[in-house]
Amino acid sequence: MAKILPFKAVRPTRDKVSLVASRSYQTYTQAEREARLDYNPFSFLHIVNPGYKYAREITGTDRYKLVRNRYLEFKEDSIFVHDAKPAYYIYKIVDRDHQVFNGIVAAASAEDYEKDVIKKHEDTIEYREHIFKDYLKTVGFNAEPVLLTYPDNNTILDIIKTIQTERAEFEFTTTYRDTHYLWKLEDESFIDTLKTEFENIPIIYIADGHHRSASSFLLYKNEKENNPEHTGEEPYNHFMSFLIPESELRIHEFNRLVKNLNGLSKEEFLIQLDTLFRIENRGIMPYKPSKKHHFSMYLDGEFYSLYLRKSLYNFETALDALDSQILYNTILKPILGIEDLRNDIRINYINGKKDIINVKDCIDNKEFAVGFGMVPVDITEMKKIADAGLKMPPKSTFIEPKLRSGVTIYEF
Incomplete structure (x- = not known):
């Protein structure tokens, strides 16, 4: 029984989303990073690399605080806006090879992670979990969803296709020639149906983002233990995820x-x-x-x-x-x-x-x-290993789709 909920995302304005959205920091060469930082003042890279404006490398807690500062500046300058109502975010990617990925950006439950309703197949490094947990606690947001996959479900698919008949809130193409679309789903009847459909799914699998999910779980444990008035409704009880059906997952070796x-x-x-x-x-x-x-x-x-x-x-x-x-x-x-x-x-x-x-x-x-x-590993192998509580060797899978950072942001 998976708890997958709508949330109030922080998002770039429609006119700036293509400028804000970025790949993961590590995937850029130094020359690529510097070009974007020099010539694109709206790139999300300015947030995650806050020391660039001072022409120096800043690490640890000092960097985390500056990341928080840059993020707040983007909000103050109305580059980011905070949605007023909880929503599911229907997300579609058409990549340069014409493969199509359709899914839902939503809040997944840290408790489900703990109870193995959300299953893992890859081992993680403990010190990296704790580093990223400290990062999340300081910056107060998550800008890169964990990729989750669920069994194909016709009811969920029908809702996605219905919403996609409307004009997309965002539509932009990257320099990789992938085109991204986002729709905001606020209709209460659709929201209730999606909640129910996900509640009827006994197991959801992490496809990509094991360290991010593990760190979000550590943050949840830490905040829960230190909050005497914990209710289970606080934002730290969840982490941002992109959920796609198993048939649309692409696994490379x-x-x-x-x-x-x-x-x-x-x-x-x-x-x-x-x-x-x-x-x-x-x-x-x-x-x-x-x-x-x-x-x-x-x-x-x-x-x-x-x-x-x-x-x-x-x-x-x-x-x-x-x-x-x-x-x-x-x-x-x-x-x-x-x-x-x-x-x-x-x-x-x-x-x-x-x-x-x-x-x-x-x-x-x-x-x-x-x-x-x-x-490549196939989805059946991946699920068998996760179901048995086993962990693959590192770098066993390269999984698509890859979302851009900064398109939807989840605040704690």
């Missing part, structure tokens, strides 16, 4: 890049792999696997296919059968000596939406020694 062969020669490495995989040299033609438990490898100017030997198909859990876990258990850890996938500087990741040639280029340029590819 992450390719792995490793800096060296852990002291092995090329021949020694291939011999060790032969114990576990059927290996075929594919030459210089790019190769991508098409089946579970099949992998691609690029090494010393050549592509290889690696097929896990069927005698090793003895999986006890859904996690054991996950290709990113198999790659870790068979190659990355025992042969290449990579224990910590999050923090070992010898490994890096490229999302599978990018061409396999990106992997080849990184190795040909001598930045890395070997690269591995796999097929």
